[in-house]
Amino acid sequence: MSHTSWRKDGVVDVEGRTQMVWAVRLSRNALGVRDHLIMLYSLTPFDGFSPQLAEPGVTHELSVYEVDPATPVDYAKSLLEQKRVSPLTPCRIAYQVKAASGQEVVERIEWLIDRLLDGSLEVDQPSEWKQFFKNDCCIAILDAESEQARRVIADASKPVAPAFPIGFDPRIVFIGKDGKFKRMVVTQDGATTTVKLVEVILSPILGPM
Numbered sequence: 435m436s437h438t439s440w441r442k443d444g445v446v447d448v449e450g451r452t453q454m455v456w457a458v459r460l461s462r463n464a465l466g467v468r469d470h471l472i473m474l475y476s477l478t479p480f481d482g483f484s485p486q487l488a489e490p491g492v493t494h495e496l497s498v499y500e501v502d503p504a505t506p507v508d509y510a511k512s513l514l515e516q517k518r519v520s521p522l523t524p525c526r527i528a529y530q531v532k533a534a535s536g537q538e539v540v541e542r543i544e545w546l547i548d549r550l551l552d553g554s555l556e557v558d559q560p561s562e563w564k565q566f567f568k569n570d571c572c573i574a575i576l577d578a579e580s581e582q583a584r585r586v587i588a589d590a591s592k593p594v595a596p597a598f599p600i601g602f603d604p605r606i607v608f609i610g611k612d613g614k615f616k617r618m619v620v621t622q623d624g625a626t627t628t629v630k631l632v633e634v635i636l637s638p639i640l641g642p643m
Contacts, residue, residue, distance in 0.1 A: 440458045441456070442454065443513040444514070450476070451480065452536030452539070453475045453476070454473075454540060454543075456513075457469060458551070460551075469501035469507040470499065470526075470557055471499045472497070473497050477495055488573050489530070489571050492532055493539075494533055496527075498525060501521055528574030529572055530571045542566070560572075
């Protein structure tokens, strides 16, 4: 895997909240050259919005997306200004992590990017990332038969104030024994909450990045 372009943009505000995005252009064998986005933000309340925490103690969320080839990244321009760049869902990697500071998790991500660039870490092999997040919580691709997947589905099925939004959850994806990706869909009828796993394929996110 070879690196041809990369850049980083973002902010850390006066209260220490981190919002960063990295773009990396990688050559992925038969798929050819692909742009990828790595997004990071602090899991702290902001403007009346309280982020959903996967477990106590998590401080930041990071996610890795492949970019729709029809909307390539312009590496000469700030990523925060490229509104037409469209990530593909489901995301490749997503974790809520525990860190003492935003700088600590930024340094960890940049260490991982070095591994992507030298070919020792593959962006499309989530199992390779687990060793670097042993104390953190995966919120992306889960084995549909795993204990964590069962807990997620059980939380989503609670009849009152379900832990997950009604409709598609945009982050969590399950992979079944058949190797197909499935996304959780939550519906609610009165006091009854129903959870189904529906097969999905990679598709562009509509709207700005």
